[in-house]
Amino acid sequence: MTKSEIQTLIDSLAGKKLDMFRKDFLLTWEKSRDEIDATFIVADVLRAMREANISPRLWDSGIAVSNFRDNSTRTRFSFASACDLLGLYIQDLDEGKSQIAHGETVRETANMISFLSEAIGIRDDMYLGEGDKYQREVGKALDEGFAAGVLPDRPTVVNLQSDIDHPTQSMADFLHLAHYFGGLDKLKGKKIAMTWAYSPSYGKPLSVPQGIIGLASRFGMDIVLAHPEGYDLIPEVVELSQKQATASGGSFRRATSMDEAFNDADIVYPKSWAPYNVMLERVPLLHANDQAGLKELEKSCLANNAKFKDWECTEEKMKLTKAGKALYMHCLPADITDVSCKAGEVAASVFDRYRDDTYREASYKPYIIAAMILLGKAKDPAATLTRLLERGSARSVL
């Protein structure tokens, strides 16, 4: 993109009603369509700037806090890349893994890590019923610290995956879709199949499928959610997605087989997750660090999973999709049959064909995160971006 094309993109922010300044990005469904769209635009602007060798560095110094309560390679790199791109140094907040802080400790820690901080990324997806709550508690503490004049500014919290939503993933996924289909408006009427898939592992969080249906339902898409009996998602999220789908001019329905879901789909997202009840049962075991109990739960869960090995995204199933050419999506890493495991979520030949697409899908995440941070920190995002563009510092002098 040329500088003037980037400016045009920035100008498309005009007229969007945003209330993101000094706020957090926790759930996509708390954000208005304008705010969602603005996030996509800012992400595209930042990417275009970098590709045009214009540094989108906002800060000469500043701290970004990363708080991962779960292991992660790709989200960690996405967050680090996003923060570094904007000029922030990442400092890990490393608490005990089985211990979730509450009350006074959260309030205090949130302030102690924020004197010179601009953003806080939190990943907390293992504890159903707790991750989102914790992120809100941090946000509240920051509000209070800022109001009391203890903090010079309000750092913005970015949800890097909670028990409820995974907005950096779903937003990256949909920015990919927007580019793939030629615009967000092209998604209207497209059929997306969010379906469970078999995996020889257990305990995968619900936040990805929840994030997908929670966001897909904003664009008038026809959503089919499919999973075996017992693999429900959080009921409130499903309900909300149904309402949103209708409101946006799309539809939402459930299916009981992958075949049914794939039928005539434009997009398929076959991905394993743990049953809702198992995730609930797991929480007290994790807190108690009850290894025997966790092993036991894993065993029974895997035995149950094994009944649904036919929930695999095979070539046969892909043929059921629109013209046999639906776009395959995955948040990665996928469990690939005969590659990463004996039987998994997807056949090797299917994955092979879409590998580069899934990589491209992932490549949007750093920019989505950077956009979320910028929108939480800039009072007038378009003015800030224009300033960056006009400054025109080179990112690389190679």
Place this chain on the structure above:
Amino acid sequence: MTKSEIQTLIDSLAGKKLDMFRKDFLLTWEKSRDEIDATFIVADVLRAMREANISPRLWDSGIAVSNFRDNSTRTRFSFASACDLLGLYIQDLDEGKSQIAHGETVRETANMISFLSEAIGIRDDMYLGEGDKYQREVGKALDEGFAAGVLPDRPTVVNLQSDIDHPTQSMADFLHLAHYFGGLDKLKGKKIAMTWAYSPSYGKPLSVPQGIIGLASRFGMDIVLAHPEGYDLIPEVVELSQKQATASGGSFRRATSMDEAFNDADIVYPKSWAPYNVMLERVPLLHANDQAGLKELEKSCLANNAKFKDWECTEEKMKLTKAGKALYMHCLPADITDVSCKAGEVAASVFDRYRDDTYREASYKPYIIAAMILLGKAKDPAATLTRLLERGSARSVL
């Protein structure tokens, strides 16, 4: 502050006799009053610059080494924030926790990590009789490496807490006091109660109370040190504080109860610490990684602690202070009764009233650390700061 007000503050460094260039900051009592005052001034200048959106970035690249031999969240963040503010990238030196390097290893490691380094922060407070020694050993190795031309410059060592002193804490505490009371000179004649307080934990280092009495005694304050029998501090530090108090026109006395100490106090600092002898006994157990021995010691120590549960900063005790309105201080986290524990150092209602003050107190630490680094590295600190001010780079382009 406006630019010209900041320049006025910088100008107040004129006439101060400083011998800090290429030296370390290990103990406040090794520093002259001019040097202490200069550290406060530089910290205030750096904070004012950042608040005026003027970047105090000294380096375009450079390494800061963090060497934490003990877990720490707030000091880690303070150090990271300080270094990042000045433009340094933090690289952790992660040695085994129970193993303290000596001799050749220290000499060699100190040089190996310093080829492109500007500052080294060391926290080593668990081993009574060793932490300070280790920091000096590192400093000596750096002197030799620089003298031999092996190192292009002499990195400055900042004591992030040793067995003897905790200067980044005490200096932040006193910068807070200076702002609270309207100037360092206002501290003369103020009564400060540094008292032990009950905590259901053990092994807390002596360096905070030692740091407080060692620094309070420089400003003509009336110091009362109170603790139960057996909870002595390092005798040499107490003695030195007594001498300093007299020399600075203040006083130093001991009390055997919190009530006595709080009586008519302007400032109270109730905080738990381990008995001197327990800290001594602990060292060989830590070295031997003798978990059983440590458990045993902890048990007996906690049993002893429990005799002094009435050493709690309650509303009743606060009423004894000057007009019932002494400033409560704490290095955080405090053990708050009925909040973080059943019985602790401070009553919830007292802590509540002073929460924001303790947060503000903590907020000075990054600037104090940055000031220590700058003073160890700049030959003419006032000239360096003026250069930064005149350069006027924006820290944020938001």
Place this chain on the structure above:
Amino acid sequence: MTKSEIQTLIDSLAGKKLDMFRKDFLLTWEKSRDEIDATFIVADVLRAMREANISPRLWDSGIAVSNFRDNSTRTRFSFASACDLLGLYIQDLDEGKSQIAHGETVRETANMISFLSEAIGIRDDMYLGEGDKYQREVGKALDEGFAAGVLPDRPTVVNLQSDIDHPTQSMADFLHLAHYFGGLDKLKGKKIAMTWAYSPSYGKPLSVPQGIIGLASRFGMDIVLAHPEGYDLIPEVVELSQKQATASGGSFRRATSMDEAFNDADIVYPKSWAPYNVMLERVPLLHANDQAGLKELEKSCLANNAKFKDWECTEEKMKLTKAGKALYMHCLPADITDVSCKAGEVAASVFDRYRDDTYREASYKPYIIAAMILLGKAKDPAATLTRLLERGSARSVL
């Protein structure tokens, strides 16, 4: 060096035939003499720039990935220092230690960590037959990702020590030699003794001695490789070194005692390593995390080592070298008799005399790494360096 002297040094790159752009630096013997020489020149230029307070920062933002499959302090600091000097933020890729990823996982991870990355440093020296392979697999994945348009640029992989070579060490060692003797051309005809030495530890990788003979043989040196029976290096590397030695107008021979090797040597490099067969036996044990098996192997290996305690670099042995004044080299840390152990690789008095030389030797590593990165990323390295010189940004505003 003045700016114009630095420019002259940059100009000496002219005419060198380089094929390093978008390539990796894995083994010195895959690089042409022009490429080796260019790496030394760029390292010297970067060092001179920094010493002249000219920032060689290439990037305003960007990620460097560090992937250490083995603990390391000095290489970690060298890599961090190099990356920071060029403007990169280091993000650790922390995989399980006993688990080496293969195939799909490597391909995917390599792409996932590289969307905004410029360089990837990998240390993987414990697994004979695997480290180099892994590094190539990463490189191949990056080639594919870049070709597919998934990656905006091709990050360059730097071998921070593999099972085969340790090019950042050997190149730093030889840059030290070039400076010590007054130029690379002065190395022709110099005798270097790469000899095994006794150490009370086991499992030290073969990559240092292999790296030394693999590089020394490029400069027409007379190489003597000495070790006790059974302490062979990888046969292919020895063979290749022999051929290279002859081709460059030098010589290569083997000796069976340290005395023989030291005789009339200009340079001695006495350093312990594990026997080839032991390193091979160790691989499956490491993979299986077989602690008992590893202990057993260690025991038998140490017992065998103990037969060769006289392989120590003593004053007596140093007297055998040219005029008794050969340059002692070591990659550090050395096992120093009566200092770091009872009996080790080198006598304390010998090490003492050469300590500063070994530190100086180590000081080149950050610049060698930075040069490797720059050469992997800059299409026209001389133009890039000239641009940095002309920009003339201060590294420090002290």
